[in-house]
Amino acid sequence: MGRPTIKDLASAAGVSVATINRVIGGSGQVKEQTMHRVLEAAEQVGFYGLGALQHRVAAAREKFRFGVVIQSPNKAFSAVVARSLKAAAESHTESQILLQVELLEDLSPEQVSSKMLEISSKVDGITVLAAEHPLVVDAIDRLSSQGLPVVALISSLSAHSQVCYVGLDSWKVGRTAAWAFDHMCKSPGKIGILVGTHRYRCHDLYESGFRSYFRELAAEFTLLEPISTFESDTIARELTETLLREHPDLKGIYVSGGGIGGVLAALRAGNHERKLITVGHDLMETTKSGLLDGTLTMVISHPFQTIANEAIVAMIRARKAGNEMGRYAAVVPFEVYTSENI
Structure with a gap:
């Protein structure tokens, strides 16, 4: 068989020969969807002008x-x-x-x-x-x-x-984090809340959803006042050390923003016998290592x-x-x- 002709390409793409000529020559208006169909057909049949077609389709993109x-x-x-x-x-x-x-x-x-x-x-x-x-x-x-x-x-x-x-849906994120504490803590108790900053609306909604779950379904827990890490690992570590020192009966920590690296560092250095439930956000190298060594219990992540x-x-x-x-x-x-x- 000889090499495919323009007529063969038109037949494979389900368009007219005139349309193929307009695509190749770059003259006249051809719908973008049609151009892609012609390009796919050219690849399938081995059309000799494939390079020119690819150039025309790329040049025609918005x-x-x-x-x-x-x-x-x-x-x-x-x-x-x-x-x-x-x-x-x-x-x-x-x-x-x-x-x-x-x-x-x-x-x-x-x-x-x-x-x-x-x-x-x-x-x-x-x-x-x-x-x-x-x-x-x-x-x-x-x-x-x-x-x-x-x-x-x-x-x-x-x-x-x-x-x-x-x-x-940031409100649902907060409620999901609360569900985790409710089902993973062996008994009710105090939960520390570290937020990145309330100036991000998503952080505000995380906390709102978190609290709404406990009000509705787990009122026996005590939620401590939220403390801002200002997205800083250094500040988060200091705040976590303070929480552990001032609340020996702490059951868990929810980290709903930046600073998770500092939280994990404080927990690792603390060598606490009690097992805290810790929930953080976003799967990255820091949180992945926390999950692997057991310092972090669960991560809710943006895809x-x-x-x-x-x-x-x-x-x-x-x-x-x-x-x-x-x-x-x-x-x-x-x-x-x-x-x-x-």
Whole structure:
């Protein structure tokens, strides 16, 4: 058999010869879905002009440039989020996505708002992971008035304008953590609560869901007042040592934000005979080692790559829909890990 012709390719793709010519020549409008079908057929039949087709399909993809502003003092967490977003952008086949990623390592709202406004003229939309603050809200409203969409990542943000959200149901995360203590503690007692910072709305909702479960289903437990680690391992270690010293009858610790490394270090150094139930967030090297050596009982984790993929889709949809987008939310199921399934 001779090499496949344009007519053979048209037949394999289920389109006309004229459509094949438009795809190859780059002239005229061809639906993106049709172009991909032609490309797949060319690969199957071994069409001689495969390289040219691949070039045409790649050149025809819509191009978007999105800004990403990540405010998190936890470098390991920020790195995972940024890496996942970059992988999502590179693997997105329907459009060409360019990302400008800005990592902010403190909790200053001035930095977040100024960075969002600074990059706004260079991008088609912004994804932001930030703590709630009037300056951040004002920046979102100003960008929205200019027609620039904003997607809140992992921690929801309030604003007068429409803000999309991609992340977990934080209230359910908190209730799931509470369920773990209720079922794993051999007897009721005191539970210490360490939060990253209440300035992240997701941290506030973790605690709200956590407390609601105990009020409803396990009132015999005593929940200590939450203490902020400010996402710092050093501060978290000191706070954990204080909890262990001042509450010898402590049954468990819930770490609903950054600082888990400091908590685990304090527990390991303490050499306590009693076995504490400890629940933390996000499967990374630190938490994985805690699960493996038994210092950490359970981890509730963001499925980072799934969230990143959803964020890219949300940005594209928001850019195309404009003000018609509404308050779009992509709530992703969270993952639960113990030493037995990592």
